[in-house]
Amino acid sequence: MADEKIKSPKIQATEQMKQLITEYYIDAKTTKLPEGSHKPICWITSGGPVEFLIAADVIPIYPENHGAMCGAARIAPGLAEVAEKMGFSRDLCSYARADIGGALTESGAIPGGLPKPDFLLCCNNICGTVVKWYEELARIFDVPMFLFDTPFIHVEKPEHATEYVRQQCLELVKFLEERTGSGFSLERFAEVAMLSVEAVDLWKGVLATAESRPSPFTCFDAFIHMAPIVTLRGTQKVVDYYKLLKKEMEDRVAQGVGAVHDEKYRLIWDNIPIWYEMRNLGNLFAENRACLVADTYTTAWAVDIRIEDPLTSMADAYTKVYLNISIDIMLEQLVELMERYEADGLVMHSNRSCKPYSLGQYDLSRAVAERTGKPSLIIEADMTDSRVYSEAQTRERVEAFIESL
Amino acid sequence: MPVAGVDIGSLTAKAVVLQGREVLSTSLTQTGHNSRVAGRRALDMALDRMGLDEGSLGFIVATGYGRTAADFAGERITEITCHARGANRTHPEARTVIDLGGQDSKAIAIDERGKVLDFVMNDKCSAGTGRFLEVMASALEVELDDLGSLSLESTSPASISSVCTVFAESEVVSRVAEGAPKVDIIAGIHQAIASRIYAMAARIPTNEALIITGGVARNIGVVRALEQKFDTRIVVPEMPQHMGALGAAIIAGEHHE
Numbered sequence A: 001m002a003d004e005k006i007k008s009p010k011i012q013a014t015e016q017m018k019q020l021i022t023e024y025y026i027d028a029k030t031t032k033l034p035e036g037s038h039k040p041i042c043w044i045t046s047g048g049p050v051e052f053l054i055a056a057d058v059i060p061i062y063p064e065n066h067g068a069m070c071g072a073a074r075i076a077p078g079l080a081e082v083a084e085k086m087g088f089s090r091d092l093c094s095y096a097r098a099d100i101g102g103a104l105t106e107s108g109a110i111p112g113g114l115p116k117p118d119f120l121l122c123c124n125n126i127c128g129t130v131v132k133w134y135e136e137l138a139r140i141f142d143v144p145m146f147l148f149d150t151p152f153i154h155v156e157k158p159e160h161a162t163e164y165v166r167q168q169c170l171e172l173v174k175f176l177e178e179r180t181g182s183g184f185s186l187e188r189f190a191e192v193a194m195l196s197v198e199a200v201d202l203w204k205g206v207l208a209t210a211e212s213r214p215s216p217f218t219c220f221d222a223f224i225h226m227a228p229i230v231t232l233r234g235t236q237k238v239v240d241y242y243k244l245l246k247k248e249m250e251d252r253v254a255q256g257v258g259a260v261h262d263e264k265y266r267l268i269w270d271n272i273p274i275w276y277e278m279r280n281l282g283n284l285f286a287e288n289r290a291c292l293v294a295d296t297y298t299t300a301w302a303v304d305i306r307i308e309d310p311l312t313s314m315a316d317a318y319t320k321v322y323l324n325i326s327i328d329i330m331l332e333q334l335v336e337l338m339e340r341y342e343a344d345g346l347v348m349h350s351n352r353s354c355k356p357y358s359l360g361q362y363d364l365s366r367a368v369a370e371r372t373g374k375p376s377l378i379i380e381a382d383m384t385d386s387r388v389y390s391e392a393q394t395r396e397r398v399e400a401f402i403e404s405l
Numbered sequence B: 001m002p003v004a005g006v007d008i009g010s011l012t013a014k015a016v017v018l019q020g021r022e023v024l025s026t027s028l029t030q031t032g033h034n035s036r037v038a039g040r041r042a043l044d045m046a047l048d049r050m051g052l053d054e055g056s057l058g059f060i061v062a063t064g065y066g067r068t069a070a071d072f073a074g075e076r077i078t079e080i081t082c083h084a085r086g087a088n089r090t091h092p093e094a095r096t097v098i099d100l101g102g103q104d105s106k107a108i109a110i111d112e113r114g115k116v117l118d119f120v121m122n123d124k125c126s127a128g129t130g131r132f133l134e135v136m137a138s139a140l141e142v143e144l145d146d147l148g149s150l151s152l153e154s155t156s157p158a159s160i161s162s163v164c165t166v167f168a169e170s171e172v173v174s175r176v177a178e179g180a181p182k183v184d185i186i187a188g189i190h191q192a193i194a195s196r197i198y199a200m201a202a203r204i205p206t207n208e209a210l211i212i213t214g215g216v217a218r219n220i221g222v223v224r225a226l227e228q229k230f231d232t233r234i235v236v237p238e239m240p241q242h243m244g245a246l247g248a249a250i251i252a253g254e255h256h257e
């Protein structure tokens, strides 16, 4: 075990990213002020089809992104307690608990909490929890909610499923026209979709640079730099930002700069990050010369949209996200990831909050071992609720795992 | 030149001084609140027994939860690796190590050289740990060390369904109130622990060559209950509590070479 801490090089683009996200929240907060007109605000689930909102000039707000910020700032447990006191179970997703707590107390990781929604867009391609959560938000704020229902993919996606989701795209358009009072421009939508595709492609390009040895960044970096693709894809700013980031990563590859000093092991991360522990975990793996080169989480935003037929391909893409597919398809994707990044093992965060992500991890780890011969490690934690996490025990597991590689 | 392994656990700190393959001396002390002091004390105790001092040691490896505090060690290794190496030294045929420590329990699959192939841990609750047994012993007002032999006297073990320390304690209290004999209650507790450990170990490949390490291995009742569950004989090494320190000392020896 290396005792000396060797600092990983800092990613220069981080400053721009921070600025981008800060501006985004400032815009969202100030548009409600003062009296007079304001841009409508819509709260949307992380897997939701945000391109429609951008095209309709609606500001999207992601409670999950805010939940992650609260997790990183270590204030999520306090907000969750507010919801728990109201009777919400501690077994409920901690994003939901923290968000409900934050909505009621008007607080959170940004001053005064998230700007209030004018309406809600809930897409259940990530889980069923979001439906009940958004219904609760609809009650709290007394605003309408649009449910974008994506059928689960067990084996193959049937044609009628795409058609069903495509129809909802049209209904969503109508819903937005009613809420904003102006017509929805399909032309503008195609433009937004194109920018979204461009950003997604750039993001994929960023992630692909980690295929080289040493990897220029770790998944802990990716977790931070994914914020724009999650929240603001479909805008020019995001395209510009990822061009910058991609260039920096390509330069690192060209110069042989690795994120982890003297990279020895390459690992894949599964599940949502443990937001409050990112720095410690990053250091722990780095001290042990292990680089987490890719993950199943940030790749979830690398969806394909075909510009020739944005509506259908969007319906398709939003139905096929990682949490909306069966474990067999997940396994294929995991194996592909392991092979593409030449990984030595798999690190799975068994996330108490997120059942759809965590259920089946033991089976997956076994199946991955059978297919690739590579071992996995399971870390038990929660993405934002640090009350169920033990640092000493996690260190024990991580170090023992790396010792056994 | 002798080398040493120091295992600073949650309840006790242990040291083993090794010369070649020969164990020169061992020690065991309570960890208390200061891991570093406890580790050093364990080391000094083991050295004192041989009239040695630290300067006569070729290398020191620390393990256990308190290992990060062991500034006197040349290297720090997890107890999973160390238990595996220790068990492999005393019982080379062992392929599964069940370590029941003060505050957690683990099952480790190892190969013929003692390399860790896979492991599972239960560190979220105290079921099956020394702490759990301590609580049960005090609820029943018997000595911790007597639990094992008492349970062997049982003819019809009571049913204890919960392995949560808090729930099991109240279950035990109600069994006592119902008038169940203590020996049956204790046997029931051991069975509950064995089921829990068995379920945990099922996540990794286990086979018949089982060895048990850690303080709880001294409880013959738990060992018998585990044997029943796994349907195989389980080896209990001479010094189950020192296996981690032994493994650390073996690794220290390799460093020294």
Ligand code: SF4
Pocket: A064, A093, A094, A095, A096, A126, A127, A128, A129, A130, A272, A323, A353, A354, A355, A356, A357
């Ligand atoms: S349960 Fe999982 S997918 Fe659903 S909102 Fe929570 S973290 Fe997201």
